[in-house]
Amino acid sequence: MTPLTARRARPASAARPRRSATTPPWLFAAPALAVYALVVLYPAISGVVYAFTDWSGIGEDWSFVGLANFRTLLGDEQAMGSIGNTLLLTLAVVAVQNGVGLLLALGVHARLKSRALLRVVFFAPVVVSPVMVAFLWKYIYNPDPEAGLNGLLGLHVDWLGDPSVALWSIAGMVVWQYAGYSMVIFLAGLEGVPKELHEAAMIDGAGTFQRFRYVTWPLLAPAVTINLMLSTIGGLKLFDQVFAATNGGPGYATETLSTVLYKQAFVFGKFGYSTAVALVLALFVAAVSLIQVSYLRGREVSV
């Protein structure tokens, strides 16, 4: 309802006070930060308290037990074994997913006629829910020698039922789903490598491999950093695929920290202990990613 004259009254030349380019407009972030604090920070921090209690998850009957949950964790064969599984799974996923992702990216970055289609095909599994992927792969991993992957490759492997194979079967499933994700990030990195550098290297007589090693690879470092960090975090907190495919079995062969903390809370009814495991997992993931990022950032170069 501002009278029109009011607008005209302001001299056209009087510019609004300019915000300096260096101070970010924090006020604009306030609503988002408030919501974030309310639905993420507050519950997360208030949840930490339970790590020091023996709460069962239901009822009001609980008491503080100090560090007992953490001591139990150290002596918990199953949880400790799951740490080993988690690390192995993470290593396998990080190495293979990014290796395959990089190869795919190099492949579809080349001047292929069908590259647009191929990019879509390789990225497609990423948009499927991980639980669905696990259910589909349960069919592919059918132990029957005439069905699924066994039938295709003429093998006779008990993919999910053999304790020494199951963990790697799950890694394969995860790689299949997320290699396309790594591919997209590498592809973005490849697009950022200036053509001139390649041309200059070619004139200097560098072959395909040398150009990759001395031009592409160093300039791809930021993409490598992001990919390694994301896949490491993803691997360390892997839950859906394991839960849907094997539920930690056979025996405890594919139990990860995430499935252990789920079971402690919702199957065994030990909420306090489960929170302690979750806390350890969160700190562990944070520590690993900090170390990783600070190392990888150090080797990044720019044009």
Add this chain to the structure above:
Amino acid sequence: MTGLLHDARVSRGQFFRLMGGLALASAATACSTRPETTATTGGGGTTTELKFVGVSDQKAPMDKLAAAYAQATPGVRVTPSYAPTDQVQTSLRTQLGAGNAPDLHVVYPGSGSAMSMTQIAQAGLLADLSAQAWTQTIPAGFKPAFQLDGKTYLYSAGSSVIGAVYNKKVFQQAGIDAPPTTWTEFLAVCDKLKKAGVVPIALGAQTPWVTQLITYALVPSTVYAKDPTFDDKQQAGQATFAGSGWQQAFEMYLELQKRGFFNDKPNGTTFEQQTSMVATGKAAMAVQVSAVLPDFRKAASSPDDLSMFPLPGADDADSVWIPAGVVVGLGASAKGKNAEAAKAFIDFLGKQENINAWAKEIAAIPLTQDASSTIDPAVESFLPFTKDRAVPFMDQRWPNAEVQPVHFAVVQKLLAGDSTIDEALKKMDEAYRK
């Protein structure tokens, strides 16, 4: 994208008019399509809505009885929702923990799971049903599944049994006329089937809960037939899994594997694959709980081919005992504002005709029986046992929710050749004492 906006020839005034029009249009449609959520029943009285959260196995009987209740009791409506067991366990425990439990929800009999009667009742979250008439007729042997400290907190329509689900046609083709009644006969039958070129026993041990069924089927004969008070002794610390008939049951389990009576790679085979193997005649039988008989029948081209017999866990037919467990039931939230209405609904479920109706839907043996009770012909061979040679499923008397998952895991390890029976029993004893 920004270029597009800069180039667009729309003045600020035009833009706002456009937006205003859009907002008006959407407001108008929103009004016209708003669903009517405030319906009341005839006479202007309000409807009490009772929320029920259950597991998928309860869908068939619950839908039927909720509809019957709505007719019998205008003004109260039960709105059920269902999900697979582990999902319900997760969401229900969260709701219970947060203090906003649904009015009625699934409760497992006994004490051995995180959603079991004992564990929830101990937290003070289940309404006491002891004043209802039907609770007076609970058979003595089943009382530990329904009651804590003499008070009833669980409703369940009856019991199901564990035994061998078998394909009659496959048995006939292999020249087997009658189901075996002793362990030796059972092994001979398996041998005959194997020679006839079918898998004698389908085992889907990749699905965790399937792993326990063969031990559960054997333990009544190897443990409880010799000592019916084993549970009490174990609770008092006078007996352990190690050194008991459990050892023998595991040995028998593994003997079946050693003789090649299971399908190849049971640890990689799922419940669904197991079901289809028996239903299609690729395998002759599967040790299963009678509650999943409908699943087997659904997968078979001629459902009448499927029947059950008790798995004989002893060499003397008279000392064969069977597992008969109370089926998953429900309880009323003690703290909800509709607690009285919820209890009234359970009282309705407790009527004999409704017990019959619920049991019929899931091929269970009704909790109490009258002339109109029907029993699935497939489980008739179990009836002679139910009086004095039946024991509840073992986990219903276990003290915590950890023993059962440990049992799953050790069976998988045993089948994989990754553990010895002694180690397995030791692990279960450790979990029992937690």
